[in-house]
Structures are given as structure tokens and as C-alpha cells.
Amino acid sequence: MTDMFLNTYQRSKEDNDDDSIFYAHPRFVHHLDDAFRGRLKQLYRDKLSKDLIVLDLMSSWTSHLPEEISYRKVIGHGMNSAELEKNQRLDAYWVQDLNKNQDLPLENSSIDACLMVAAWQYLQYPENVAAELKRVIKTGGRLIISFSNRAFWTKAPRIWAEGSDLEHLNYVKDVLIAQGWREPQLLYEETYKPGAMSFLGLKGDPFFSVLASND
Ligand SMILES: C[S@@+](CC[C@H](N)C(=O)[O-])C[C@H]1O[C@@H](n2cnc3c(N)ncnc32)[C@H](O)[C@@H]1O
Numbered sequence: 001m002t003d004m005f006l007n008t009y010q011r012s013k014e015d016n017d018d019d020s021i022f023y024a025h026p027r028f029v030h031h032l033d034d035a036f037r038g039r040l041k042q043l044y045r046d047k048l049s050k051d052l053i054v055l056d057l058m059s060s061w062t063s064h065l066p067e068e069i070s071y072r073k074v075i076g077h078g079m080n081s082a083e084l085e086k087n088q089r090l091d092a093y094w095v096q097d098l099n100k101n102q103d104l105p106l107e108n109s110s111i112d113a114c115l116m117v118a119a120w121q122y123l124q125y126p127e128n129v130a131a132e133l134k135r136v137i138k139t140g141g142r143l144i145i146s147f148s149n150r151a152f153w154t155k156a157p158r159i160w161a162e163g164s165d166l167e168h169l170n171y172v173k174d175v176l177i178a179q180g181w182r183e184p185q186l187l188y189e190e191t192y193k194p195g196a197m198s199f200l201g202l203k204g205d206p207f208f209s210v211l212a213s214n215d
Contacts, residue, residue: 023079035191035204058119102128184212
């Protein structure tokens with residue numbers, strides 16, 4: 001057990017049923033809009049080289065990785081095996097409820113980069129997950145935690161459900177630092193709808209990302 005950051009109320013959520021019930025049926029939908037996903041893909045293009053072993057933690061049927069880049073290996077984790085089976089980027093995957101067990105079945109220093117998208121917001125024990133990620137990510141490796149202003153709110157612990165966008169960013173940062181991560185970089189950006197209507201300047205889902213390196 002690592003240093004505890006949250007109290008019992010902050011960990012609680014409106015829907016306390018087992019998470020496996022909520023995720024029992026696959027959702028083959030996009031949780032974030034095309035503007036957000038385009039920004040995320042560009043971030044991955046900028047930060048991830050093809051020689052990396054990538055972990056997509058709390059994944060689904062899509063990993064948002066740039067199609068033109070083949071990584072050394074992409075390992076997925078999530079709650080629904082049908083979604084993970086459909087995810088064409090994954091070389092391997094496993095299913096695990098991280099609100100029940102935060103021990104990752106991965107060797108020490110076996111991962112170059114871990115990605116989490118619209119995911120941290122569902123963690124009731126983020127301290128333990130942050131500590132496990134520090135263990136499995138190689139020295140010099142990366143952790144990229146991205147999210148927007150949406151969530152399955154009944155499944156988000158109150159620390160998230162009752163917080164603002166800025167509070168979410170600082171919360172993720174503070175948990176990481178408390179578990180020994182160096183001060184991460186925070187991205188806080190607006191996005192704009194791509195395509196034929198882009199000249200109208202219509203806004204998309206806001207883009208937030210916490211970029212940490214395991215130094
Ligand atoms: C909004 S979806 C985002 C999925 C994916 N990262 C994406 O960008 O499409 C939230 C994901 O968090 C993961 N998740 C939620 N609760 C979880 C739990 N208790 N344990 C492990 N993973 C969980 C599931 O994989 C679920 O698909």
C-alpha cells in the first residue's frame with residue numbers, strides 16, 4: 001500500500017455497483033470527439049517513437065495511435081474483452097478491475113510509455129496505480145494521461161465528479177508527485193472541429209494532458 005492521498009468520501013462514487021457490471025457490454029463508440037482525438041494523435045506523433053513498448057492502460061476498441069507508426073509492441077488493458085479484442089493496435093491485452101486490484105501483471109521496467117485516455121477519472125485508488133506505473137515504466141519512460149470534460153459521472157469518484165477541469169489536472173499531478181514522479185508537464189488546450197467546416201472555428205472537446213517522465 002502506498003501513501004494515501006484521498007479520503008473515503010473522495011474515493012466514493014454515485015454508482016457503487018461492481019464496475020464489471022457497468023462494463024459488461026462492449027461500447028463500440030468514440031468517447032471523445034474528432035477534434036480531441038486529432039489533437040491526441042498529434043501528441044502521440046510528437047512524443048512516441050516507433051521503437052517503443054507501449055501500454056494503453058484502461059483502453060477500449062481504439063488506442064488513438066497514429067496509423068502510420070508501427071510500435072515495437074502495444075499492450076492493452078481494460079474492462080471489456082470484446083472491446084480489446086477489436087482493438088487492432090494491440091499485440092496483447094488483459095482485463096482487470098483496477099478498483100479491486102491495482103497490482104499490474106507486468107515486469108519491473110518493462111514499458112517505455114504508458115497511455116491513459118478518459119481513464120484516470122474512474123480510479124478509486126490512483127495512488128497505487130501511480131506507484132505501479134512507476135515500477136513498470138523504464139527509467140526515462142513516459143506516462144501520458146489525457147482527458148476532457150466528459151465522463152460517466154456516476155462511475156467517477158467524487159474527487160473527480162465534483163472537481164473543475166483545472167482541479168482535475170492538478171489532482172493528477174499531485175498524486176503522481178506524491179508517488180515519486182517528477183513534476184509533470186500540463187497541457188490545457190481548446191480544440192477546433194476539423195474538416196470542411198473548420199473555417200467556422202467551431203470548438204471541440206477541450207484537451208487536457210499530464211505528461212510525466214520516469215526520471
Ligand atoms: C471512457 S472509456 C475510455 C476508453 C479508452 N481509453 C478510449 O479512449 O476510448 C473508460 C475506460 O476506463 C476503463 N475502466 C473504467 N473503470 C475501470 C476499472 N474499475 N478498472 C479498470 N479499468 C477501468 C475501461 O477500460 C473503460 O473502457
